[in-house]
Amino acid sequence: MFYKNYLNNCFVFILKISIFLHNADNSCIKQYYLIIKMAVTIKDIAKISGYGVGTVSRVLNGGTLVKSETRERVMQVARKLNYKPNKVAKMLVTGKFSQSTIGIILPKITHRFSMEIIAGIYTKLNELGYNLLVFNIGKKREEVFEHIRYSHFSGLLVLLGSLKEDEVLMLKSENTHFVYLDYHDRNENSIFFNNHLGGGLAAKYLMDKKCKRIMLVGDYAKTIQREERFRGFKDVLKGAQIELFDEVYISSDEKAAYSLTKKVIKAGKADGIFFYSDDLALGGLKAKREIQSSIRIIGYDDIEAAGYLGLSTVRQNAHTLGKLGAGTIVEILKKDKPINETEVVYRCLEPELVDRGS
Amino acid sequence: MFYKNYLNNCFVFILKISIFLHNADNSCIKQYYLIIKMAVTIKDIAKISGYGVGTVSRVLNGGTLVKSETRERVMQVARKLNYKPNKVAKMLVTGKFSQSTIGIILPKITHRFSMEIIAGIYTKLNELGYNLLVFNIGKKREEVFEHIRYSHFSGLLVLLGSLKEDEVLMLKSENTHFVYLDYHDRNENSIFFNNHLGGGLAAKYLMDKKCKRIMLVGDYAKTIQREERFRGFKDVLKGAQIELFDEVYISSDEKAAYSLTKKVIKAGKADGIFFYSDDLALGGLKAKREIQSSIRIIGYDDIEAAGYLGLSTVRQNAHTLGKLGAGTIVEILKKDKPINETEVVYRCLEPELVDRGS
């Protein structure tokens, strides 16, 4: 038993619900009123203004083929009801929805490295005339994927590590192509950096600088990137028959790295440290310089500050990754093949050593 | 005279067009075939597979209430036709379109300052559970606004300077709220920095450092920001009865600023320069340090590098601007008032002097 009503600038349904709870006495009844707000439609305006929906539509679209009297009456009603056009319906009927939007899904927290990737993506899409729809896993993950499912865009970039199995299935059933960025999976499109190689470069750097007691410092986040990067590092040491002196994990900020490094220097044991990222390494560098220690420090990523502060590092060109990712997804879309007939793009980018003498 | 046909993995209309050219002999005829590609719909699949559209829809949505034989037949046809579901239709019927997407429109080229604003926006929207749809004026401007018109999002941030009159009209007729960022218009929502004040701070800095022969350097772009910033600068000088020594405009890059500053120092006239932006000022700073000149240099923005390199500057907190902009548009949307009844948000942020002794 319900009725549609006009109330408080908005149409509402008022729904009376009775709930019978099967208690011992089998008689307890609760009643609720459920109020459902309904969006105002062109039909409502038509009914209230006394015109047909066609006329209302013409007025709303600035059509000139309406009497100005009609025009005003309709506009007045529309304003009063706080009418907002339903873009989705409009898109459907006009067929004018953009075919040139790329989606990207990102983790909750983004560091400078991700921001640079995004800048690269943006630059490339700009060139190609595509728009970018950014989804963040700020809310519940499933909710975001619901949005992704029902949003209209042509392809998705995934800068999030791995997707879950059902997420992949959903995307495929919606025929939505996607490309992993900075992550790799043999079965899916992936553009990523060779972390194993990069870790090795860092090891070589410290060896070249004649370090003998080499230390590894990472943060707590267990990612595939860290695993590969550190494995690459250890493999090279092993190859040179150098034993890893120490391996420490700290929280992901510069200050933690700073105080750790101070301690290490004062203990006077390690003579070279490889930090998982420049963010950490900058803390280490600060400690080194303050104490004027000869300890060697190398980071990873080559963020802008590394250049200014003279930190040796392993460069991963984030901008290039972003541009490449954007270019790839657009190319895949242009081929317009069914998702299971598309050949997988699997591209590994090589990092490079940047020796700034630190 | 045309017919629908199945060809090359896609439905096509082939349209035969005859054109009569009214020449002298009045007889010349040209004929074309116009080929129109039509998207494959669920109806096409139904027709070809021999099932009803309802059944096809159930199969496509992974429904379990279909015979597996039916399921396979339908899927096979869908694959063969390279069927792609129309998300827009799906959204309309399910009503599941995201109400929590904010749009942003950006100029073609974006500098670090804009990127930081975007990072701020992103951070805030993340917090609020909103997605971001980024439009760039890479393509023709009108085309982008067509996209904006037909895209489904709730509010728009404008980081583009001013909108044209018809663009504003379009947004309003679509009931799309918008907020200017880093630009201001008394009649529209605006969040921006006080450039007049900022320019004044720069002037005070140089005066405090006892500069007597003060110079102004900008790039060629005539923006409202530049006008106000430089006017503020001059106003303060005028107030102190100091005459502007020189005013030069160069191209927007560090190198131009570097060589200009070298020349200025060698000429030995000016003893203080205010650069329109840190990007330029960093070039000036480099020249100053190379020659070990005592000339004073101040920039504007406080980009990251300014901190690392010890450049005095006027800080505009881009991150704050972005966060505020995102928060504001969401708040406006939550109030859900008709666009002409919304009171205008007009918020001016104050820049601050950062003295790093340069």
Next chain:
DNA sequence: CTGAAAGCGCTTACAG
């Protein structure tokens, strides 16, 4: 100048 109707591509009760 306006109304009634068809249709955009899909989903989803409702019968059978």
Next chain:
DNA sequence: CTGAAAGCGCTTACAG
């Protein structure tokens, strides 16, 4: 398990 039908909110010829 499947088909026919109604409907999402709009636009747009087509008559009148």
